[in-house]
Structure formats: C-alpha cells, structure tokens
Amino acid sequence: MTLTPNTKRNIQRIAPFGIIWLITGWVFLLIESAATGNQNLNPEEVITLSPKVFVFASITITVVGLLVGIAEVMLLHKLFDRYSLSTKILLKFAFYLSSLFLVVVILYPLAASIELNLSPLDKQVWLKFKKYLLSIVFLSNIVQISFSLILSLLYAAVSDHLGHNVLLNFFSGKYHKPIKEQRIFMFLDMRSSTSIAEKLGHEKYFELLKMYYQAMARPIIDHEGTVYQYIGDEVVVTWKKEVGLNNANCIACFFAIQKSIQSLKDKFQSQFGLVPSFKGGLHLGEVTIGEVGALKKEIVFTGDVLNTTARIQSLCNEYKHDLIISGDLKLNLNSYQAFKFTSLASLNLRGKSELTELYAVNLPKPNLLL
Numbered sequence: 001m002t003l004t005p006n007t008k009r010n011i012q013r014i015a016p017f018g019i020i021w022l023i024t025g026w027v028f029l030l031i032e033s034a035a036t037g038n039q040n041l042n043p044e045e046v047i048t049l050s051p052k053v054f055v056f057a058s059i060t061i062t063v064v065g066l067l068v069g070i071a072e073v074m075l076l077h078k079l080f081d082r083y084s085l086s087t088k089i090l091l092k093f094a095f096y097l098s099s100l101f102l103v104v105v106i107l108y109p110l111a112a113s114i115e116l117n118l119s120p121l122d123k124q125v126w127l128k129f130k131k132y133l134l135s136i137v138f139l140s141n142i143v144q145i146s147f148s149l150i151l152s153l154l155y156a157a158v159s160d161h162l163g164h165n166v167l168l169n170f171f172s173g174k175y176h177k178p179i180k181e182q183r184i185f186m187f188l189d190m191r192s193s194t195s196i197a198e199k200l201g202h203e204k205y206f207e208l209l210k211m212y213y214q215a216m217a218r219p220i221i222d223h224e225g226t227v228y229q230y231i232g233d234e235v236v237v238t239w240k241k242e243v244g245l246n247n248a249n250c251i252a253c254f255f256a257i258q259k260s261i262q263s264l265k266d267k268f269q270s271q272f273g274l275v276p277s278f279k280g281g282l283h284l285g286e287v288t289i290g291e292v293g294a295l296k297k298e299i300v301f302t303g304d305v306l307n308t309t310a311r312i313q314s315l316c317n318e319y320k321h322d323l324i325i326s327g328d329l330k331l332n333l334n335s336y337q338a339f340k341f342t343s344l345a346s347l348n349l350r351g352k353s354e355l356t357e358l359y360a361v362n363l364p365k366p367n368l369l370l
Contacts, residue, residue, distance in 0.1 A: 005224045013159070014069035017152050021065025022058060024148045029057075032140075053115055060107055065152070068096060072156050089153045096149050097142075104141070108132060178290030184244035184329065185305055186225070186254065187313040188216075188280045190233035200272060208272050209233060215264055219256035223249040228301065238301070241284060241332070248333055251361055254280050254323050281313025282325040284332060312358065319344050319360065327357025340364050 003011070076095070080088045112128050113120040132138055190196070190212065197205040216235060220227060224243050228236040237253065244250035257278075261268070265275045285305030291297050312324050321344075330341060344358040 004222070006218070006221050009221055010073055013073050014066060016155060016159075017069030017072065018062045018065040020151050020155060021068070021148050022062045024144065024151060025057070025061040028140075028144045028147075050115065053111060056111060056114060060111075064100065064103060065148070068149070068152055071096075072152070089150075089157065092153055093146075093149055096153075097146065100145050100149075104145075176291055178288050180286055180288055182241035182284070183287050183301070183305065184239045184241060184250045184282065184284045185228070185301075185309040186237045186250055186280055186282045187309050188235045188237065188254075188257070188278050189313055189316075191277045191279060193233040196274065196276070199274075204272065208268075208276065211264070211268065211271070212261070212276050215260045216257050219253055219260050223253035223256060225249070225253055236306075244284075245332055245334065248339065250282055250329075251323070251325070251333075251339055254282075254361075255363060258322075278322075279313060279316035280323045281309050281311075281316065282323070282329055283309040283312055284326065284329040308356065312356075315347075315358065319358075321360035321362075323361045325359050325361055327359065330357075330359050338363065 072092075076092060080091055083091065109120045109125050109129050112125045113122070116122070116124060116128075118125055196208070200208060212233075213230065213235070220237055224246075225237040225239050228238045230236075238244075239250055261276065261278075268275045283305055285303060285308070287301040287303035287305055289299065289301055292300050308326065312326060316322065316324055321342075324344065327346075340362045342360040342362070344360055346355040346357050348355055
C-alpha cells in the first residue's frame with residue numbers, strides 16, 4: 001500500500017513525540033536507578049523493574065507519546081490556534097495531564113499484574129495501586145509526565161513556526177555545512193495585491209492572507225512541496241528535483257492550488273468581497289543550501305535559479321498567462337500529458353548571458369484541475 005504525501009508528513013510529525021517520551025522515560029529511569037542503587041526501596045508501592053516490566057514500560061511510554069502526537073497533529077492543533085503561544089501551551093498541558101492521569105489509572109494495574117503475576121482485577125494489584133497514588137513515587141511520575149509533556153509541546157510549537165522539515169534539518173545538522181542540490185522553485189504572487197490591501201485595510205487584508213495561505217497548504221502537501229518563504233503575498237515553494245518532476249508534481253501543485261481557492265470562492269466573497277487569484281513561475285537549477293545568521297539561524301537557498309524564477313513569474317502579466325515555466329524544466333518533465341504547453345519566447349533575462357526559453361502552461365480543459 002502506497003502512503004499519500006499527507007500521511008507520510010503526518011507520520012514524520014508524530015514519530016518525534018514517541019521518541020521524546022521514550023528518551024525522557026529512560027533518562028528518569030536511569031536517574032532513579034542510580035539514586036536507589038538499582039534496588040526497589042518501596043516494593044509495596046513501586047513496581048520492581050524486571051526485563052518484562054522494562055519492555056512493557058518502554059512500549060507503553062512510546063505509545064503514550066505517539067498518542068499525544070496524534071492528538072496534537074490531528075485534533076488539537078487547530079482548536080487552540082487562536083490563542084497566544086503561552087496560553088496555548090498551558091491549556092494543552094492541562095488537557096494532556098488530565099488525560100494522562102486516566103492513562104496511569106489504566107496502565108499501573110496492568111504493570112502491577114505483570115510484576116505480581118496476578119489478574120489485573122486481583123485485590124493485591126489494586127491495594128498496591130492505592131498505596132502508589134499516595135506515595136512520593138506517584139508525585140515523581142507526575143513530574144516526569146509533566147516534563148515529557150512540556151518538551152512535546154515546545155517541540156510542536158517550534159516545529160509549527162519553523163516548519164517540520166527545517167526543524168529536523170537543524171537537529172540533524174544536514175545543512176550545517178553548505179551543500180549543493182538540484183531543486184525546482186515556484187514563485188506564486190497574488191494579483192492586484194496592492195489595490196486589494198488598500199481596499200480592505202491592513203487588518204482585513206491580513207485575514208485574507210491567512211485564508212489564502214491556508215487554501216494553499218493541502219495542495220502543497222499533496223504534491224510533496226515545501227514552503228521556503230512567505231514574502232508578503234508571495235509564496236516560494238520548492239521541491240527536490242526528482243520529487244518535483246515525479247508525476248509533474250510542481251506543475252500539478254499550481255493548478256491544485258487554483259482549484260482549492262475556487263472551492264472557497266463563496267467564503268472569500270462573503271468575508272472579503274473578492275476571490276484572490278495569483279500567477280506563478282517555475283524553474284529548475286542548482287542551489288547551495290546552508291545555515292546562515294548571527295542573531296538567529298536560518299536555512300537558506302542561494303543560486304541563480306531563484307532570481308530566474310522570480311523574473312519568469314514577473315512576465316506573467318506581460319504575456320497574459322497564469323503560469324510560465326522555463327525550458328530547462330520542461331525538458332526534464334516526463335509526465336505532463338494533462339497539461340498544454342505554449343512556447344512564448346526565448347529571452348535574455350536580466351543578469352543572464354544565455355537565452356531562457358519560456359512556456360505557458362494551461363490545462364486542456366478549464367475544469368480539469370489536479
């Protein structure tokens with residue numbers, strides 16, 4: 001079974017939660033073992049660590065972390081989106097801590113039954129559980145759970161602001177030393193943005209941009225793109241060469257975004273009195289990628305391909321087309337039957353010594369939006 005890009009992305013976002021909980025659980029267990037000399041000083045309250053209990057605890061804590069990740073990514077992310085970062089973390093922390101207390105009520109008797117080799121319903125199991133709830137060990141476990149929760153929520157907040165891939169690249173050090181890659185870039189620019197901003201005013205225009213960017217999100221995910229930058233009303237999307245060329249993802253993404261915005265036209269019209277439209281430019285080339293910055297770090301792309309893509313996009317108005325791509329990109333496409341290409345010109349773009357072929361891209365049928 002082939003996973004969809006959205007499913008792959010969600011798995012990549014959820015997995016770190018399980019890792020965070022597993023590692024913090026092991027760290028607390030190591031500290032506790034070192035403090036007690038690996039001896040159970042309170043056998044009436046604390047479950048004695050055995051290989052079976054250790055495996056059960058490791059699996060359980062990982063599953064709990066993954067469940068927190070699923071709740072965070074799939075359920076609570078949008079629910080708390082309107083709150084400030086600090087309020088969001090506090091509300092989520094309270095929700096998760098309450099939920100995890102219920103998890104402890106379920107899992108402790110199971111672990112105790114494994115240790116005592118008794119049924120989870122046996123009176124000895126529940127007597128031990130009662131003593132555990134009144135012990136300092138329970139308080140210690142609450143501290144551990146709270147620590148894991150805070151780490152998870154901070155990870156979620158940072159990932160949300162930086163972008164999941166960017167955060168992983170920082171942690172892995174992938175771009176600590178600059179490397180070269182072949183990449184495709186798409187520059188998307190809202191049409192008549194200046195006049196729209198004047199008409200709506202800054203606050204209303206900001207709300208328009210939020211809905212506009214949200215409409216783009218799923219098509220970009222579905223076509224395996226990554227947002228590199230938001231620059232005012234302009235969005236820069238990028239793909240590794242092979243990913244962007246596969247099934248013509250980079251071109252299909254443009255028309256999927258058009259379809260997404262059109263599907264929300266009634267909502268745009270009712271809230272803002274207009275439906276935004278945009279133009280785009282696509283190009284393929286080599287870039288250098290690395291971490292830069294003194295006061296704060298960013299992963300940046302440098303190379304002529306970005307300047308050329310921006311110039312291609314700027315010609316959309318002149319040639320009266322929504323999407324223009326370079327000849328270099330068209331030559332590399334191997335799956336584009338759904339699109340109609342029209343040769344426009346071979347131009348000497350500013351700052352380039354060689355001619356750049358330009359092609360307009362359209363769908364053969366106006367309603368055939370991918």
